[in-house]
Amino acid sequence: MTYKKVIYCVLPLLVLALLLPVAASAQESASCLACHSSMKGRIKTTGGNLIELNVDSEQFQASVHGALACTDCHMKFTDNPHSSPEASVPQDVLSLSSKISKKYPVDPVAAAACGKCHGEIYQKVLKSVHGRNITEKHQTDGALCVDCHGSPHYILPVKNPASKVSREQQVETCGRCHGDKQIIEKYKLEENVMDSFKESFHGRKLHLGHTKVPVCASCHNSHDIRSKNDPNSPVFGNNRLQTCGKCHKGANEKFIPAITHKRPGPIPHYTEKALIFLVLGVFTFIISHVLLEAFSDIRDAIFRKGGHE
Amino acid sequence: MSETSTTAAKGIPKEIERFDVIFRIQHVVMFTTFLLLSFTGWGLKYAQAPAGVSSWWIRVWGGAETAGIIHRVAGVTMLLDFIWHVIYLFYLFATKRMTINLKTTIIPLPKDIFDVIQNFLYFFGLSKQKARFGKFSYAQKFDYWAVFWGMFIIGFSGFALAFPMLVSHIVPSFTTAWIWELLSIMHSDEALLAIVFILFWHFYNEHLKPENFPMSWLWITGKISTEKLKHHHPIEYELLFPDEKKSRKD
Numbered sequence: 269m270t271y272k273k274v275i276y277c278v279l280p281l282l283v284l285a286l287l288l289p290v291a292a293s294a295q296e297s298a299s300c301l302a303c304h305s306s307m308k309g310r311i312k313t314t315g316g317n318l319i320e321l322n323v324d325s326e327q328f329q330a331s332v333h334g335a336l337a338c339t340d341c342h343m344k345f346t347d348n349p350h351s352s353p354e355a356s357v358p359q360d361v362l363s364l365s366s367k368i369s370k371k372y373p374v375d376p377v378a379a380a381a382c383g384k385c386h387g388e389i390y391q392k393v394l395k396s397v398h399g400r401n402i403t404e405k406h407q408t409d410g411a412l413c414v415d416c417h418g419s420p421h422y423i424l425p426v427k428n429p430a431s432k433v434s435r436e437q438q439v440e441t442c443g444r445c446h447g448d449k450q451i452i453e454k455y456k457l458e459e460n461v462m463d464s465f466k467e468s469f470h471g472r473k474l475h476l477g478h479t480k481v482p483v484c485a486s487c488h489n490s491h492d493i494r495s496k497n498d499p500n501s502p503v504f505g506n507n508r509l510q511t512c513g514k515c516h517k518g519a520n521e522k523f524i525p526a527i528t529h530k531r532p533g534p535i536p537h538y539t540e541k542a543l544i545f546l547v548l549g550v551f552t553f554i555i556s557h558v559l560l561e562a563f564s565d566i567r568d569a570i571f572r573k574g575g576h577e
Numbered sequence: 578m579s580e581t582s583t584t585a586a587k588g589i590p591k592e593i594e595r596f597d598v599i600f601r602i603q604h605v606v607m608f609t610t611f612l613l614l615s616f617t618g619w620g621l622k623y624a625q626a627p628a629g630v631s632s633w634w635i636r637v638w639g640g641a642e643t644a645g646i647i648h649r650v651a652g653v654t655m656l657l658d659f660i661w662h663v664i665y666l667f668y669l670f671a672t673k674r675m676t677i678n679l680k681t682t683i684i685p686l687p688k689d690i691f692d693v694i695q696n697f698l699y700f701f702g703l704s705k706q707k708a709r710f711g712k713f714s715y716a717q718k719f720d721y722w723a724v725f726w727g728m729f730i731i732g733f734s735g736f737a738l739a740f741p742m743l744v745s746h747i748v749p750s751f752t753t754a755w756i757w758e759l760l761s762i763m764h765s766d767e768a769l770l771a772i773v774f775i776l777f778w779h780f781y782n783e784h785l786k787p788e789n790f791p792m793s794w795l796w797i798t799g800k801i802s803t804e805k806l807k808h809h810h811p812i813e814y815e816l817l818f819p820d821e822k823k824s825r826k827d
Contacts, residue, residue, distance in 0.1 A: 472624035478641035522745040526757035536758040560700035
């Protein structure tokens with residue numbers, strides 16, 4: 269009996285204890301959100317960058333990061349409001365933030381802070397062709413966390429169809445750059461990836477709601493993405509044997525060229541033209557035959573007594 | 578071709594058998610699988626159709642996975658049906674149950690071209706005579722051989738697309754850069770041709786035409802009345818009942 273009573277006393281306390289950090293951070297966030305959830309529009313910083321001021325508190329709290337405190341990422345702002353004692357930012361975050369400050373001029377610390385929890389993945393991204401584009405080539409196009417996952421305030425689980433990297437949305441998300449003419453030209457990217465995927469069996473089935481068909485990252489990987497010319501890329505040369513083999517058991521060297529983002533070569537192209545010509549020819553014949561026969565039947569029914577034999 | 582009901586002593590039965598039961602079963606299997614393949618394949622061919630019609634249509638067929646299984650099972654069944662048909666033809670020839678006669682054969686002949694021209698002349702009122710046919714009119718020959726064309730082009734490519742690993746072993750290496758693309762183009766474009774063909778040619782000639790509407794029951798009974806035979810296949814009629822022709826002429 270006493271055992272049960274103890275449980276009754278301890279259990280609520282345990283639950284409370286579990287909720288405590290959440291409650292504390294929620295409280296801290298609440299004081300930021302008090303202003304930022306009702307602020308609308310953008311503001312220009314002294315550096316000339318536009319910042320979105322609004323953070324939708326409901327969406328934020330429903331996101332996977334809803335339990336975090338604002339200052340977990342916005343480390344510069346330990347004090348309210350917005351004083352910035354940089355000393356409190358850990359050294360590794362600070363050094364990363366200086367590398368990516370060209371892309372994130374407003375709060376590079378916050379963009380670098382993802383690595384605090386997602387350290388291993390962030391390292392992969394930094395070594396990837398996307399990450400190196402920013403840290404080594406000093407470009408601002410992409411791609412780091414936010415470019416694919418969307419605002420860190422509203423990140424959803426990957427299984428959620430509304431997530432920007434879900435099966436349902438991933439192709440569109442990648443296509444924001446890989447379907448963008450300027451970016452394709454600038455980086456000499458494969459130019460037909462979006463259309464060729466849409467036209468492929470994979471893309472069609474995805475559109476029809478197939479649940480196992482691959483999306484971009486299924487073949488190209490995600491965080492440690494590499495150029496197709498990188499010998500370690502999963503879509504480089506015979507690496508495809510393994511990559512295609514994940515779904516197509518026994519994929520061999522003759523099978524793996526089946527999926528490509530290149531435009532169809534001359535043989536399929538002209539065969540298709542010839543087949544379209546054939547379809548149109550047959551179509552013309554049968555339609556004219558059917559119509560003329562129908563008209564002649566009507567004519568016979570009205571004007572000719574006996575008809576033919 | 579074989580005659581049934583030989584009851585009439587004078588030699589003119591009321592009806593004759595046009596297709597035996599094996600041909601009739603093959604036809605039923607063919608059109609059942611054809612419809613299943615068309616319905617499921619159409620959704621995949623036009624997957625990106627506006628307003629998500631195709632996604633809706635594929636859901637009607639049980640979703641993308643199920644529709645894919647239906648398409649493959651129906652496709653293999655159709656191929657087997659086709660192979661059965663060819664083997665059966667060989668059997669009929671080998672046992673002399675079927676022989677080639679220019680008046681009853683389904684093989685296209687120069688006469689068919691002239692028949693087409695004759696009928697077009699008739700349609701335009703330039704001739705008072707319609708073409709006279711043997712056992713198979715050019716329309717029926719066209720219908721029949723279209724299936725052969727379809728089985729070779731769509732059937733073979735479909736088999737390769739459904740079992741790529743198996744087929745990859747017989748695909749020559751120098752073709753692999755374009756063969757898969759070519760196969761899917763062949764499959765998809767010729768399937769469209771087949772659907773359009775059936776929808777207009779076969780459906781008009783065998784279903785919509787006033788004399789056949791809503792359909793000729795021949796596909797179930799296999800029998801055609803001698804009256805109809807005389808009207809639509811006069812050359813075959815004269816071949817079967819030469820005496821009748823003579824007596825009529827007298």
